[in-house]
Amino acid sequence: MNSNIENSSGEDYIARELRAIKETIKRCCCALASKEWKVDCNCKCQGGGRQCLCVANSVCESDDDGVATVTVPANSCITKIYASFVQEMGEAKFALIEGISEGTIFFCHRFVEDSNFGGEFDTTLVQPLCVGDEDVTFTVTAFAPNGDIQDNALVSLTVVYCEDCCTPVD
Known part of the structure; x- marks a missing residue:
């Protein structure tokens, strides 16, 4: 059989x-x-x-002062962003992720705590985000309920990108 x-x-x-x-x-x-x-x-x-x-690159930073910053090279395409914060119970309430190039904010997103101990954010961009001709600085900052930076929160930030991805527009 x-x-x-x-x-x-x-x-x-x-x-x-x-x-x-x-x-x-x-x-x-x-x-x-x-x-x-x-x-x-x-x-x-x-x-x-x-x-x-194809294969992508990533940059990651983790810090315990409420702020983490990474730099993505010029002409890269961002495909994923991950961020998180952890703090003493109930201290930090939200965090802000910003991508800034040449003084212009071109990516920003706030996310709130999803437990009493922190919050997390991750996104996969359906269409890769071109950062342009200058390096881009991404920062995640944890904030207290009153809007002050929560300087004892542990924050981490990872940005995944492809290098030399952007094509100049004529």
């Missing part, structure tokens, strides 16, 4: 599954699906006539 289950066209189940796996690899991992591939500076690589995402 054949252990492979065949469909009406005589194709066995294992062969169909192997083809499906191969197609998934082609779509998601072009570097594996093709011997010839290239990076096209848009957080994607090209291979076998298809584009897929």
Whole structure:
């Protein structure tokens, strides 16, 4: 008895599954699906006539004074942002994440505590965010209920990005 289950066209189940796996690899991992591939500076690589995402970089900072800051290089595309704060019970109530380039805030988000001990925020940007021609500084700051910086909160910030991703617009 054949252990492979065949469909009406005589194709066995294992062969169909192997083809499906191969197609998934082609779509998601072009570097594996093709011997010839290239990076096209848009957080994607090209291979076998298809584009897929490439390896990203990250910067991370953690500090216990209520503020953490990281810098993302110019011409990078941001794909993910993670931030958190931890404090004594009930002290910090919210935190603010800001991305500033050339004195202009181009990303800002507040998040509140989700327990008595802290809060967290994470986002995956559907469309990578281009930081432009200058480095960008991201800061997360924990605040007390009265609006003062909560300088004894432990904060952390991670930004994931692809380098040399932005294409100048003519």
